[in-house]
Amino acid sequence: MTKDVLARLDSDQRALREMVAALAAERFAPHARKWDSGRTPLPAAERRRLAELGLLGITIPEKYGGEGRPLLDALIVLEELAKSSPVAAWPVFEACTGPARVIELFGTEEQKARLLPPIAAGEKTLAVSISEPDAGSAATDMTTRGRIDGDEIVLDGVKRWCSGAGHSECYLVYVRLDDRPGAKGIGAVVVEGDTPGLTFGPQERLMGFRGICSADIVLTGARVPLDNLIVPAGGFSKLFTAFSIERLGNATMSLAVGQSALDRAARHVAEREQFGRRIADFQLVQGAIADMVMRVEAARLLIYAAASDAGRAAPSPLAASIAKCTANEMAKVVSDLSIQLHGGYGYSEEYEVERLHRDAHGWSLAGGTPNVQRVRIASEYLGLRFDQRAGRTA
Structure with a gap:
């Protein structure tokens, strides 16, 4: 900073x-x-x-x-x-x-x-589960069902890529609550981790995000109290308010990757010597450091501007998507440049720069990829809704 x-x-x-x-x-x-x-x-x-x-x-x-x-x-x-x-x-x-x-x-x-x-109080963690085997970026294609039965909701289906699965105490699970197509029938319910009928698949061995558990969630006749229905059917669209907050959180995780990669590179080029000179004295190295600084600070300013305007509320969807897309792509570029500036050391686990690069790709995929953010940015800026299935504007 x-x-x-x-x-x-x-x-x-x-x-x-x-x-x-x-x-x-x-x-x-x-x-x-x-x-x-x-x-x-x-x-x-x-x-x-x-x-x-x-x-x-x-x-x-x-x-x-x-x-x-x-x-x-x-x-x-x-x-x-x-x-x-x-x-x-x-x-x-x-x-x-x-x-x-x-x-x-x-x-x-x-x-x-x-x-x-x-x-x-740190007594419980709450993880979120949206994606499914056939519903990733197209989240509204989800098929996991929630059927209201008296004062309970009966859940059936499989959720995928749940960060925290098998480790968190509670889960906010997005499910289809009626037969209306798309987002209209989707809502969200809290499921306790020890609910009968809730099981977990094996832990994923991901490229990055290591230590942040990820697994499938399998729901087989799992019953939860109706009092745990947070968002009823038809409320999915208003959840973009919460998604905007999450996207700034995601952008900040990418910012941390970029800043850490820059800090490590700056220390290395100031200390490491080759050909009898500090490698920081070479103009190509100076140019790389300058590019890293510009990208990191641009991402930070976008994040801070969006958060400052939001106060305690949610940022605008446009500001959040711009910040996330910029920060995600910055982290990948800056962590890659840091590896190059470290030379062979950057390829070693001991220096942890390769870990940063692996995590950078994870944050880019999570919470809506840069391509998804670009569609969102264009939609918000133009004031148009785009139907990805039909290729039309609405």
Whole structure:
């Protein structure tokens, strides 16, 4: 972060950033490589530590056990944690920019009072499950069903790519609640991890995101209380409000990748010598560093602008998609340049730059790919809706 950008933060935000950076350097950075190689989730004790510091509930309203702070504050926390380890940042991502915000925005007073305090306290994590084997970017093609039976909802189907599956205590599962096509019949329900009829597939062995569990969720006649229905049928379209928050969280995780890759490259080129000179003295190296700085700072400014305009609410869909697409592509380019500047060291696990590059591709795929974001950007900018199936505008 440049001094100019840092100066735009108020004194509370600067103090928050310094506190979290120190915490991350002391508690999480030393374990990052081990958690990645062992695909190890964040230990429960460390999650509780985050909660004790108020970091899991930083955006959750005070009446539900949180801090009630603006979205930008959560993104500051997220970046500092993720620069040390995405595993450490993941609970904050889920609580402050992920499915917990859906409950805050759309849940009833009873649901918020019941579900949000345990998340802020670090007692439970809430994962989100949208994708299915045949419904990825085309999420509205989902076929997992929820049938209301008295005071219960009966769930049947298979969900895919659920981050946190098999490890989280609760899941916000998107299902089809009636026979209307597309988004009209889709809603969301909270499912406890120990619900009979809920099982998990084997853990995926992903290129990146190691330590952030991912698996299929299989629902076979799983029954949950009707009181756990957060979004009824027909409410899927309004969830784009929550998706915009999640996209800024995703963009910030990419920002952390890019900033960490830049920081590591800057240290290396200042210390490493070849041909009797620091490699920072070569103009091609200077050009690469300059490109990295420009891309990282451009992504940060877009993220900060979108979050600042949002305050405690959601950013505009256009601003969120621009920030996500820019940050996702920045992280891939900057982490690749960092590998090149490290030379053979960049290809070694010991230097962790290759981990950053692997994670960069994961954040680009999650939460709507750059191509999906480009469609969204064009749609918002032109004021048109595009039907991808028919190739028409509406």
